[in-house]
Amino acid sequence: MDMDFPYTEDPNTLNDIKTAIKTIQSPVNGIGLIILKLFSIPGNLIGFFVFSVILFHLNPIILIILMATVVLSYFILLRANHYERSRKDELAEEERKAYYASATLSDFLYGKDIRVYGLKGILLQKKKESCEHLIHIISEIQGKILKATVMEAFLIFIREGVIYCYLIYQVIENGLSIGNFVMYSLVMNRFADWMDTTMKDIATIGIQSMYVSDFRDFLKKEEPIQVKNPKKIPESDQFEIELKNISFQYPGSDKYILKDFSLKIKAGQRIALVGINGAGKTTLVKLLTRLYRPTEGQILLNGIDINELDREEYTTLFSVIFQDIKLFAFNLAENITFTDKEEEENIIYQVLNQAGLSEKVNSLEHGIYTNMLKVLDENGIELSGGENQKLAMARALYKGGKIIIMDEPTAALDALAESQLYKNFDELIQKRTAIYISHRLSSTRFCDVIAFIEDGEIKEYGTHEELMKLNKSYANMFQIQAVYYREEERHVS
Ligand SMILES: Nc1ncnc2c1ncn2[C@@H]1O[C@H](COP(=O)(O)OP(=O)(O)OP(=O)(O)O)[C@@H](O)[C@H]1O
Known part of the structure; x- marks a missing residue:
């Protein structure tokens, strides 16, 4: 484990x-x-x-x-x-x-x-x-x-x-x-x-x-990256992350997924990582969350190398919503809190409400104590793809991590719903540092800064307006997608 x-x-x-x-x-x-x-x-x-x-x-x-x-x-x-x-x-x-x-x-x-x-x-x-x-x-x-x-x-x-x-x-x-x-x-x-x-x-x-x-x-083999005398994570509500000349190859592979990659995410900043499939966006998330260690280079958290911090403590800083959301055959509340504490009912209802799931939960006979999946309970519920994603957001809000990462968890939503959800979520997380990954560029255009990644490198960097003015890959991708969004908007109206 x-x-x-x-x-x-x-x-x-x-x-x-x-x-x-x-x-x-x-x-x-x-x-x-x-x-x-x-x-x-x-x-x-x-x-x-x-x-x-x-x-x-x-x-x-x-x-x-x-x-x-x-x-x-x-x-x-x-x-x-x-x-x-x-x-x-x-x-x-x-x-x-x-x-x-x-x-x-x-x-x-x-x-x-x-x-x-x-x-x-x-x-x-x-x-x-x-x-x-x-x-x-x-x-x-x-x-x-x-x-x-x-x-x-x-x-x-x-x-x-x-x-x-x-x-x-x-x-x-x-x-x-x-x-x-x-x-x-x-x-x-x-x-x-x-x-x-x-x-x-x-x-x-x-x-x-x-x-x-x-x-x-x-x-x-269990824990090769043990830190002997870990440094304390500074008390703060906002964290700055700096990736300094990061290169990375997956174990056993000689292909560089990231090469001499540098990026500074300022405290409280919202950054969007965008780019085509396989550009290396999820790999970046794995490095940031210390699931993998860069082959070369350093990642700094408020100026401290993350490898000098206690890993468990470091992990508590993050609320991450991954692409592949995993649900467990526990009840709904346990799927959010990962504990069996019942005294936190109010908070659970609050995050479900914030994630837009309260209507669904209120319609269930046993509310947040309804079992999920049918593996262990024939009356267990199966949520739709979009509802699963909302549940994952409730989980992230409940955890209250100080750094938020959303790695495209909204694929089951239509483009307009996704865009709305990103904006709502962004309001909920207040001033915390956030990294958003999405293929739908309209969802992340509100971010303070956008990094367009290709072949493991940042090819374009700036606000949505700046990148549109640059009129290169980002602008091109945005315009192609915009045609579909307009069509979708027409269908909805
Ligand atoms: N465990 C692994 N071992 C080896 N190669 C991997 C592994 N995981 C991912 N890769 C490779 O790393 C590259 C980047 O993958 P990554 O998942 O970071 O891309 P991405 O930009 O997030 O793509 P997408 O937008 O499709 O999610 C891909 O070529 C992929 O095949």
């Missing part, structure tokens, strides 16, 4: 999570197994030493032969275990793929797409392919283990053969009594068993410690 965000998009880390879970979830794996083995080893060791003394007195060569066969089977087992471990990433990956297909098939959020686009076939096919691949990997591993077991059985056969040949020889040549024959054969067999079990336990501990060590490495 606290893992650094970039890891959540990294397949290798997701494989590591799968392996790490296996290490701790069951007593027959990882830590549980090591503990079990650690308990059994001391008893076996005592038996091993006592019986080796007896055997040494009987015949040291027999002792050496027994030891050699046991050590050999130890290395055979170790090799099979190492082979199994070498396939762990492949196993984890295929397990994840199979799980993804199953989870998607049973996730009702995909229900519409699965039916409309007939996705059942491809998802089942993908699951089948992953399961087949999984079975193939498992059978290769089991094949190696089987081979090791056969070799081990062969060594036991040799070992027993040596023991009995030696003892029969002693009976025939040196008159070993039947009583002694039975006693020595028991001693030799028990000795071999003890040594065998001890060596296997040591091998198991060795290999399982490697899994535990993977698990520890995984835990260390």
